[in-house]
Amino acid sequence: MTKIPATLILSFLLIVGCATKGPIYYWDGYSNSLYKCKKAPDREHLEKHKVVLTNIIAESEKRKKRVPPGIYCEYGYILLQEGKTERALYYFDLEEENYPESKVFVERLKVKLIKDQEK
Numbered sequence: 572m573t574k575i576p577a578t579l580i581l582s583f584l585l586i587v588g589c590a591t592k593g594p595i596y597y598w599d600g601y602s603n604s605l606y607k608c609k610k611a612p613d614r615e616h617l618e619k620h621k622v623v624l625t626n627i628i629a630e631s632e633k634r635k636k637r638v639p640p641g642i643y644c645e646y647g648y649i650l651l652q653e654g655k656t657e658r659a660l661y662y663f664d665l666e667e668e669n670y671p672e673s674k675v676f677v678e679r680l681k682v683k684l685i686k687d688q689e690k
Contacts, residue, residue, distance in 0.1 A: 572597060579604050595636065595637065596631065596636060596638075596639035596640075597624065597627060597630050597631045597639070598627065598639055599627060599630065599636055599637075600626070600627075601623060601624075601642075602622045603622060603625060604616075604619060604620045604623040607619070607620070608620040613680075617649065620649075621646070621649050624645060624646040624649070625644055626648070627639065627642055628642060628643070628646065637669065638665075638669060640669075640670050640673070641666070641670075641673075643662045643663070643665040643666035643669065643678060644662065644663060644666040644673065644676075644680070645681045646662050647659040647661070647662030647665075647666065648661070648680070650662065652683065656684070656688070659684075660684075662682060663677050664677075664683060683689070
């Protein structure tokens with residue numbers, strides 16, 4: 572019987588232990604949509620990007636995956652630009668709940684929102 576070197580066994584366990592079960596987040600179409608929105612910032616591209624964001628949120632929930640970081644906040648910001656303040660705040664809150672590390676950023680957005688509304 573041949574002995575298997577310990578380094579070979581450890582290497583195998585390291586490789587197997589680092590394997591993932593697929594992507595953590597569902598990002599379908601996000602990069603392409605954001606690029607188009609930034610390249611040609613018009614109403615048409617913004618509406619298409621908004622649809623991509625809502626699809627990412629819906630599909631993530633359907634697939635029982637976390638919504639990717641920043642998606643709730645970005646969608647909320649678009650709603651804010653459309654004058655849908657209450658709905659925007661809802662999505663900002665969702666971002667904070669799902670990603671507590673975003674709290675400082677989201678709170679600053681909310682403060683800016685309040686200041687802008689007072690003007």
